[in-house]
Amino acid sequence: xxxxxxxxxxxxxxxxxxxxxxxxxxxxxxxxxxxxxxxxxxxxxxxxxxxxxxxxxxxxxxxxxxxxxxxxxxxxxxxxxxxxxxxxxxxxxxxxxxxxxxxxxxxxxxxxxxxxxxxxxxxxxxxxxxxxxxxxxxxxxxxxxxxxx
Numbered sequence: 001x002x003x004x005x006x007x008x009x010x011x012x013x014x015x016x017x018x019x020x021x022x023x024x025x026x027x028x029x030x031x032x033x034x035x036x037x038x039x040x041x042x043x044x045x046x047x048x049x050x051x052x053x054x055x056x057x058x059x060x061x062x063x064x065x066x067x068x069x070x071x072x073x074x075x076x077x078x079x080x081x082x083x084x085x086x087x088x089x090x091x092x093x094x095x096x097x098x099x100x101x102x103x104x105x106x107x108x109x110x111x112x113x114x115x116x117x118x119x120x121x122x123x124x125x126x127x128x129x130x131x132x133x134x135x136x137x138x139x140x141x142x143x144x145x146x147x148x149x
Contacts, residue, residue, distance in 0.1 A: 002061060006072070006097065008099065009104060010104030010121075025065045027057050027070065030118070032053060032056075033119075053071075054085055061090045075136055079140075079144075091147065093147045104130070
């Protein structure tokens with residue numbers, strides 16, 4: 001089983017994923033950024049980060065492990081592109097996180113002020129994520145998921 005989180009920064013994805021870490025392989029681009037770049041907000045190696053994300057997800061699926069991709073995936077094009085790279089033998093699930101833009105921005109600001117280990121996402125980037133999420137929301141049904149929740 002493969003679960004892709006879909007939602008803007010601050011929508012609760014990582015909190016939801018954290019509660020499932022004992023039962024799933026968790027693949028998170030933020031953590032890979034930290035592994036290879038030294039800190040979670042290092043965006044200098046995005047091609048390498050996403051190659052590692054894909055490699056880890058595919059490896060887990062091939063080992064018949066359940067895996068969660070903890071990422072925003074607000075754009076339909078990116079979701080489809082990622083799903084096409086997965087082995088065909090797994091169930092593909094979208095876990096969608098809807099949230100008000102201002103609530104998400106407040107959560108991110110509070111996390112940063114409280115020095116939580118989270119990516120620093122500028123407010124204008126969250127606005128862009130929200131716009132992409134809103135524009136592509138209806139496309140989730142045609143992205144290639146077996147189940148959407």
